[in-house]
Amino acid sequence: GAGVSQSPSNKVTEKGKDVELRCDPISGHTALYWYRQSLGQGLEFLIYFQGNSAPDKSGLPSDRFSAERTGGSVSTLTIQRTQQEDSAVYLCASSLRQGANTEAFFGQGTRLTVV
Amino acid sequence: AQSVTQLDSHVSVSEGTPVLLRCNYSSSYSPSLFWYVQHPNKGLQLLLKYTSAATLVKGINGFEAEFKKSETSFHLTKPSAHMSDAAEYFCVVRDQGGYQKVTFGTGTKLQVIP
Numbered sequence: 641g642a643g644v645s646q647s648p649s650n651k652v653t654e655k656g657k658d659v660e661l662r663c664d665p666i667s668g669h670t671a672l673y674w675y676r677q678s679l680g681q682g683l684e685f686l687i688y689f690q691g692n693s694a695p696d697k698s699g700l701p702s703d704r705f706s707a708e709r710t711g712g713s714v715s716t717l718t719i720q721r722t723q724q725e726d727s728a729v730y731l732c733a734s735s736l737r738q739g740a741n742t743e744a745f746f747g748q749g750t751r752l753t754v755v
Numbered sequence: 756a757q758s759v760t761q762l763d764s765h766v767s768v769s770e771g772t773p774v775l776l777r778c779n780y781s782s783s784y785s786p787s788l789f790w791y792v793q794h795p796n797k798g799l800q801l802l803l804k805y806t807s808a809a810t811l812v813k814g815i816n817g818f819e820a821e822f823k824k825s826e827t828s829f830h831l832t833k834p835s836a837h838m839s840d841a842a843e844y845f846c847v848v849r850d851q852g853g854y855q856k857v858t859f860g861t862g863t864k865l866q867v868i869p
Contacts, residue, residue, distance in 0.1 A: 744857050
C-alpha cells in the first residue's frame with residue numbers, strides 16, 4: 641500500500657484478555673518499529689525489526705509483550721493478560737535500511753483501551 | 756550507541772515571535788537527523804531531515820534546522836510562530852551505519868500564545 645497501515649484503529653478490551661495489533665509496513669521497507677504513546681507522553685520504543693537480523697526487544701516493558709514479523713513484512717504485536725496501564729496508542733513505523741530517504745513513516749496507530 | 760536529548764519539555768512563544776526547539780544528539784556513526792511534528796490527536800509527520808548533505812535544512816511550514824557537528828546539535832527554528840504551529844515536536848537520530856535504529860527524543864510541546 642501507499643503508507644503504513646495499522647489495524648484495528650481502536651480496540652477496547654477487558655483487563656486480563658489478550659490482544660493482537662497488526663502493522664502492514666510500506667512495501668520494500670526492511671526496518672519496522674513499534675512504539676507506545678501514553679496520554680500526554682512521548683514515544684516509548686518497544687521493538688525494532690531490521691531485515692533478517694535478530695530483533696531489538698530492549699523496549700518491551702514486560703514478558704506479556706511480544707512481537708513477530710512474518711516473511712519480513714507484516715508484524716503483529718501481542719499483549720497477553722492486558723492491564724489498565726497498557727492503555728495507550730500503539731504506533732508502528734517502517735523505513736528503508738539504507739539510502740538518503742531513511743526517515744521512518746508512521747501509521748495512524750491503534751488506540752488500545754483496557755477497561 | 757545513539758541517543759537524543761530534547762532540552763525543553765515545554766516551550767511557549769507569542770504569535771509572530773521566533774521559535775527555537777533544542778536538540779542534542781550522540782551517535783557512533785555519521786547520523787541522519789529528523790524532526791517530526793505531532794498535532795493533537797493526529798499522526799506523526801516528518802518536518803525535515805538531515806542526511807549529510809547541506810547542514811542547513813529547510814522543511815515544511817517555514818521550519819528549518821542546522822546540523823552542527825562540533826556542538827552535536829540539531830536545533831529547530833522558525834522566524835515567526837503561527838497559531839497552527841502549536842504541537843509536539845520530536846527530534847530523531849538514526850545512525851547511518853551499524854544497526855541503524857531510529858531513536859526518538861522525549862518531545863517538546865510548543866505553545867503559541869495569541
